[in-house]
Amino acid sequence: xxxxxxxxxxxxxxxEAVMAVLAHDGFEVxxxxxSGAFLRTVLRTPPDLVVLDVTMPGLTGWEIxxxxxxxxxxxxxxxxxxxxxxxxxxxxTAMQVGGTDHLTKPFRAEDLRARARALxxxxxxxxxx
Amino acid sequence: MGIYGGLTLLVAIHPPASLAAxxxxxxxxxWPLAAFVALEAAxxxxxxxxxxxxxxxxxxxxxxxxxxxxxxxxxxxxxxxxLHDLKSPVTVLRVYTDLVGESARRGELPAAEHLAALAxxxxxxxxxxxxxxxxxxPAPAPAxxxxxxxxxxxxxxxxxxxxxxxxxxxxxxxxxxxxxxxIPVFADPMALQRAFRNVLDNAIKYTPSGGQVRVRASVVxxxxxxxxxxxxxxxxxxxxxxxxxxxxxxxxxxxxxxPGRGIGLGVTKELLDQNGGKISLLSEQGHGLEVTxxxxxxxxxxx
Numbered sequence: 536x537x538x539x540x541x542x543x544x545x546x547x548x549x550x551e552a553v554m555a556v557l558a559h560d561g562f563e564v565x566x567x568x569x570s571g572a573f574l575r576t577v578l579r580t581p582p583d584l585v586v587l588d589v590t591m592p593g594l595t596g597w598e599i600x601x602x603x604x605x606x607x608x609x610x611x612x613x614x615x616x617x618x619x620x621x622x623x624x625x626x627x628t629a630m631q632v633g634g635t636d637h638l639t640k641p642f643r644a645e646d647l648r649a650r651a652r653a654l655x656x657x658x659x660x661x662x663x664x
Numbered sequence: 665m666g667i668y669g670g671l672t673l674l675v676a677i678h679p680p681a682s683l684a685a686x687x688x689x690x691x692x693x694x695w696p697l698a699a700f701v702a703l704e705a706a707x708x709x710x711x712x713x714x715x716x717x718x719x720x721x722x723x724x725x726x727x728x729x730x731x732x733x734x735x736x737x738x739x740x741x742x743x744x745x746x747l748h749d750l751k752s753p754v755t756v757l758r759v760y761t762d763l764v765g766e767s768a769r770r771g772e773l774p775a776a777e778h779l780a781a782l783a784x785x786x787x788x789x790x791x792x793x794x795x796x797x798x799x800x801x802p803a804p805a806p807a808x809x810x811x812x813x814x815x816x817x818x819x820x821x822x823x824x825x826x827x828x829x830x831x832x833x834x835x836x837x838x839x840x841x842x843x844x845x846x847i848p849v850f851a852d853p854m855a856l857q858r859a860f861r862n863v864l865d866n867a868i869k870y871t872p873s874g875g876q877v878r879v880r881a882s883v884v885x886x887x888x889x890x891x892x893x894x895x896x897x898x899x900x901x902x903x904x905x906x907x908x909x910x911x912x913x914x915x916x917x918x919x920x921x922x923p924g925r926g927i928g929l930g931v932t933k934e935l936l937d938q939n940g941g942k943i944s945l946l947s948e949q950g951h952g953l954e955v956t957x958x959x960x961x962x963x964x965x966x967x
Contacts, residue, residue: 545861546752546756547853547854547857548752548753548756548784548785548788548854549752549755549756551854552755552756552759552760552781555759555760555763555777555778555781556759556763559763568827568857569823569826569827570830571830617755619751619752640751640752640754641751641754641757642755642759643762644758644762644766645762647759
């Protein structure tokens, strides 16, 4: 069965780009720019991986990750952050709120693919759906 | 004690001042819960995206007063904001270029949607950098807006307004009125989302607490109209003439410390031009700004 990935970024072009790369690599992908819709979908049907932008006009990716970590169904869901900022403090924050990994923009398609494969592989090994 | 009672008690035990002192643990424990409670409550009552209890404005205010939330977006200076705006389109360009290159290495033709995405992002990048051919430059192909595709304005605007309401609804009132159930236009939906976001960002930024931002979509004489009005500080006639000039900012906005780069409206105009749209401003200083965006409903009406 294909691994499912859900993408949230306030830039719809970024959502489409991430989905294009991962769909091409055999993932079942979905995405949105609406954080409310994202949370409702992910909490109802947790995917195998979520890809979160950090800087968005409503809730930040860090805040959304913090919410996911507090819900039993998504407590161990792998979270890959996409961030335009590569500072150490931001990486620490990403880890503090429970992020599993992060990619700094601009990134290559192969980097995204490799992270997604590793994180979904890790999820399977840990028994997270 | 229900979840709301628990939240009230937590707030009572840790009022904002003591929360600041007790950070980051108390904040991490409290505010995501509040956001989630708001999300769940709104989902139950209205079946719509919820308004989080903590808004971006609240976070920025708290940062200005010295409070730093663990999960709050950090304040960015102008250069950092410009770099951030460029990183997303550069990333999208990079990703689609990689996909096209991978197809070539396999001896396959690149996917048409990947090439279209590349063209769209290059166009956005040109707009951001202000290198799109302008008046005085060699004339582009006549009467041929670059973008293609169809968009449904009511769906795009209602999603956007809902998203902004979730982030800013605690500070200002956001209203969306559609005078038709669907308003389809010949335009690229991503370009329209970006254009509307830029206008909404400005409206929200310049509207003080307790103010209102109103979005109205209608159809008149074979044209779709989107009017975004606010109760902010407005613009003088002179400022309206300069508003689409790249990197121009109102001296009053700069003096008031309102963040911005003076890029949004110029990019918006470029995006609308490419999609057959027109934008105009109407304002009386001190009495808000009304931004009107118009699209012809037919391909023949595009020019």
